[in-house]
Amino acid sequence: MVGPNKYTAPQSKPETVFHPANPGSVYADILAQVEEAIVTGTFKPGDKLPPEREMQQVFDCSRGPVREALKTLEQKGLLTIKNGPRGGAVVRSLGTRQLRDSLGLLIRNKKVPPSRLAEFREAVEGAAGGLAAQRISQTEQKKLKDMFREMALLAKGGDAPDFWAMERKMHCELAKASGNLMFEWVLTSIHQELPSYGDLYPSAQKGIAESLDHWKNLLKAIDQGDIMLAASLSRLHVRLSHMQHHLTKDDSREGLKNS
Numbered sequence: 174m175v176g177p178n179k180y181t182a183p184q185s186k187p188e189t190v191f192h193p194a195n196p197g198s199v200y201a202d203i204l205a206q207v208e209e210a211i212v213t214g215t216f217k218p219g220d221k222l223p224p225e226r227e228m229q230q231v232f233d234c235s236r237g238p239v240r241e242a243l244k245t246l247e248q249k250g251l252l253t254i255k256n257g258p259r260g261g262a263v264v265r266s267l268g269t270r271q272l273r274d275s276l277g278l279l280i281r282n283k284k285v286p287p288s289r290l291a292e293f294r295e296a297v298e299g300a301a302g303g304l305a306a307q308r309i310s311q312t313e314q315k316k317l318k319d320m321f322r323e324m325a326l327l328a329k330g331g332d333a334p335d336f337w338a339m340e341r342k343m344h345c346e347l348a349k350a351s352g353n354l355m356f357e358w359v360l361t362s363i364h365q366e367l368p369s370y371g372d373l374y375p376s377a378q379k380g381i382a383e384s385l386d387h388w389k390n391l392l393k394a395i396d397q398g399d400i401m402l403a404a405s406l407s408r409l410h411v412r413l414s415h416m417q418h419h420l421t422k423d424d425s426r427e428g429l430k431n432s
Contacts, residue, residue, distance in 0.1 A: 190215050193233040203232050203242040211251050211264055218266040222252070250274060276362045291415035294363065295408045297356060298344065302391065302407025303400045304351035313350040314396065320346060321388055328381045336381055341367065343388065347407070350395075384414065 190210045194202040210216050223231070228239045243262050246252045252262045279285055285293075305313075320343050327336040341364045348360035387410040394403040 191231045199234045200238040200241050203238055204245055207242060207246060216264045218264050220264045222262040276366060280366045295411040298411050299404045299408035301348045301351040301356045303404030304353060305347055306395045306398050306400045306403035308352035309350040309395055317346055317392060321392060325385060328385055340384055
């Protein structure tokens with residue numbers, strides 16, 4: 174402790190990081206202060222926050238708002254709260270899991286309509302495809318070609334579920350080949366959750382031949398380093414896949430009506 178109402182971060186960060194909470198919004202202010210200290214690196218992964226009793230003194234409040242703020246940060250994936258005499262709030266490593274979990278909740282709860290998610294994918298995957306044509310490494314090129322060959326074998330064997338699972342991995346690998354971590358994180362998060370969104374992600378035999386043809390042309394454009402064509406084909410692939418899946422759904426519904 175540096176003073177009666179201050180708390181200093183670990184030795185590598187001697188500056189004071191916490192101050193008394195705003196009386197009009199105690200919980201929100203505590204949440205903001207602690208979150209800021211974590212995301213800015215004042216408290217690093219593995220660091221333990223001060224005990225709740227000390228935080229009460231620092232924030233000049235009761236135990237309730239402190240505990241509530243820490244619980245919220247745990248739910249956000251920023252902290253792990255351990256019980257027991259040696260327990261406490263420990264800072265977690267920031268990574269894609271928090272992003273994936275947040276996007277996953279949006280997708281599973283259908284907070285984003287299928288058409289809007291497809292619209293977003295079309296824009297982002299188009300950009301990722303163009304960047305891949307510009308930046309892809311030989312190792313990534315080989316991996317995509319190997320995955321494409323495996324997809325072709327699955328299609329030939331009529332294994333639709335495994336085909337679409339591999340197709341999903343292809344999208345993630347293409348995002349990685351863009352060389353942009355934001356594209357990789359966001360698109361990987363989305364594609365890992367798409368199977369749980371039954372209204373959006375294909376699983377049937379219909380559309381497999383078209384998907385293979387799309388990927389064949391896209392990989393050729395990437396091999397040739399044609400940025401504009403690769404971007405255009407990536408956008409087109411997402412758009413046509415979305416349209417094809419909804420046509421398949423409509424066909425299924427019509428069949429049920431006529432049965």
